[in-house]
Amino acid sequence: MVFFGKKSPITGKQNARKTTGLKAASTRSIINKYHQLNKRKLQLQGLKKRMKKAEEQAKEAEIDAEITQIDSEMEKLGGLEVYQKASLKGQDQTRGGDSSHVLLKWLKNEGNELALEEGQEKKLLEVGCLSVSNAVSKSTEFDTIDRIDLRSNDPLIKQQDFLKRPLPKSDQEKYHVISLSLVLNFVPVTADRGKMLQLTTKFLHPQGLLFFVLPKACVENSRYLDGELFDSIMASLGYEKLEETTTDKLIYQLWRCRQEKAKYQKFTKNEVRSGSTRNNFCITL
Ligand SMILES: C[S@@+](CC[C@H](N)C(=O)[O-])C[C@H]1O[C@@H](n2cnc3c(N)ncnc32)[C@H](O)[C@@H]1O
Known part of the structure; x- marks a missing residue:
């Protein structure tokens, strides 16, 4: 597959975006384009790392040129800042709403109780946080909410990559819900x-809960992932599914972490569905 040497914009027509007044269609389009560019950039960076032979190294300049083009397209879209604003728009009630409403509703259901020990504060870690005024933040469900994101738009959101977050050194640094x-x-x-899914188990108290949301297409229309495989990956990490619901576009799930049940099986990239209209979303472990 040749990724480099492209002259036309990688994601098609580009327009400078304003950060406010985004329509639903343009919100979706920014999010999709940003994902495509981010993915392509990572592919190119991986390709570059794997290049060893001299003749391959000659192609490095072409790859660098395409990476520069991607950076400039991301910049034209408005960068991570506008991507996040587009995602926030997606949280508007009119466009599907803030997913933390679903978490709050599920926490009331029998069987989904938090495993609190005496004297413990109820703690939530929100990974990939865009808003400090979502439903869970307005509720009194948790004593402490820690929020992180690759790019913080509020002092209450710590700028941090979850994949690089130092592991908890004590129980006090663990959470009842992620x-x-x-x-x-x-x-x-x-x-x-x-790795991200596996890491969640390290940050949860025993029997902690993981609230998980994914675009439906990642599971229902992927060449490399379906619901059964995803459930097996989660079971291998020790997760038991408590709740699941789907909308037109999203899958919501609530899982309880039982690390003592983890089997840590290996999951590689294998086709589970064929078809030219499938996407390539995949999780390996
Ligand atoms: C589509 S937004 C979702 C925001 C919100 N959780 C929601 O449900 O609407 C995804 C966010 O995840 C953040 N993100 C992606 N990878 C991350 C990582 N490794 N660590 C922390 N945040 C991450 C992105 O910066 C972005 O703000």
Whole structure:
């Protein structure tokens, strides 16, 4: 597959975007283009790393040129800042709403109780956080909410890559609930997706809960992932599914972490569905 040497914009027509007044269609378009560019950039960087032979190294300049083109297209879209604003728009009630409403509703259901020990504060870690005024932030459900994102837009959101977050040194640094809503699909490297899921188990108290949201297409129309395989990956990490619901576009799930049940099987990239209209979303572990 040749990625480099492209002259026309990688994601088609480009327009400078304003950061406000985004329409639903342009919100979706920014999010999709940003994902495509991010993924292509990672592919090129990986390709560059694997190049060893002298003749391959000659192609490096072409790859660098395409990476520069991608950076400039991302910049024209408005960068991560506008991507996040587009995602925030997607959280508007009119466009599907803030996913933390679903978490709050599920926490009330029998069987989904938090495993709190005496004297413990109820703690939530929100990974990939765009807003400090979503439903869960307005509720009194948690004593502490820690929020992180690759790019912080508020002092209450720590700028941090979850994949690089130092592991908890004590129980006090663990959480009763982790929210991973529409983040895994943003991670461009398949092995990092598996690593991200595995890491959640390290940050949860025993029997902690993972609230997980993913675009439906990642599971229902992928060449390399279906619901059964995803459930097996989660079961291998020790997760038991408590809740699941789907909308037109999204899958919401609530999982309980039982690390004692983890089997840590290996999951590689294998086709589970064929067809030319499939996407290539994949998780390896
Ligand atoms: C589509 S937004 C989702 C925001 C919100 N959780 C929601 O459900 O609407 C994805 C966010 O995840 C963040 N993100 C992606 N990878 C991340 C990582 N490794 N660590 C922390 N945040 C990450 C991105 O910066 C982006 O702000």
